[in-house]
Amino acid sequence: MQKYLDITKIYCDTEGEPFSYVLLDNRQGVEAGRGNYTISTGKTQATIPEEPFSSIQSLCSKADSLLEEGTRESTIHAFRAYAEALDILPEPTNSWHAGGWILSRMGECYFRVGSFEQAQDLYADLMWYPGAIGNPWIHLRKGQINFELGEMERAGDELIRAYMGGGKDIFALEDPKYYEYLKTVAQGLE
Structure with missing residues (x-):
């Protein structure tokens, strides 16, 4: 049986704050305004x-x-x-931290059963949720999915993002082929 990255493992940003995908909380993650998204701040966030x-x-x-x-x-x-x-989450689902958290887990399910095209579509939607862009775990999965679909340039871009945010450790429980491919794209990796 394949071992996978612990679904509850927390990756933090450069300030030590956990990425939103690891927070199944009831806080609003973003406020949308004419197609632009900004992080909500303060104690007046909707819940x-x-x-x-x-x-x-x-x-x-x-x-x-x-x-x-x-x-x-x-x-x-x-x-x-x-x-x-x-389905229970209030609309719009992409305004809640919980929405990104749930969608990332749904993508993990697709990945684990090898439904890579469905996973690719879901992860594309996930990028509109708080905490997705720059999240090394999400970029790792996007890179692996692109790799499996033969989209090697996109795979390399996403795997580099995963490495930049999570280091070599993020690849520890993954099939070595992904890190081996990354080494062909990024100079200087061991």
Whole structure:
């Protein structure tokens, strides 16, 4: 059975703050204005009401357990639970930290069962959620998906982003072929 990166592992930005994808919280992540997105600040941020947030937490906890079982069947069930949680999230879902958190897990399900084209579409949508751009874990998966689809230039770009944000350690539990490919693209890696 393939070992994967711990779904709950926290990667932090240069200021030591965790990326939004690791925060299943009820805070608003961004405020949208005419196609532009800015990070919400201050204590006046909107929050998801206690209910449905407790239902979202419960579904995601169940899904995390299923995903960790590591079988194809449990991964499919995990995807369904995450999708149900996303359906409960108030619209627009891309304004909530929780939305990015859930969508990143759904993409992980697609990746683990080898549905790379669906995963690619989902990760493209994920880039509109708070905390996705610059997140090394998300860039790692995007690079691996592009690699599997034969889109090598895009794979190299994404794998470099993952390396820049997470270092060599982010590749530790991954198939060595991804890091080996990265070494052909980026000079000076060991």
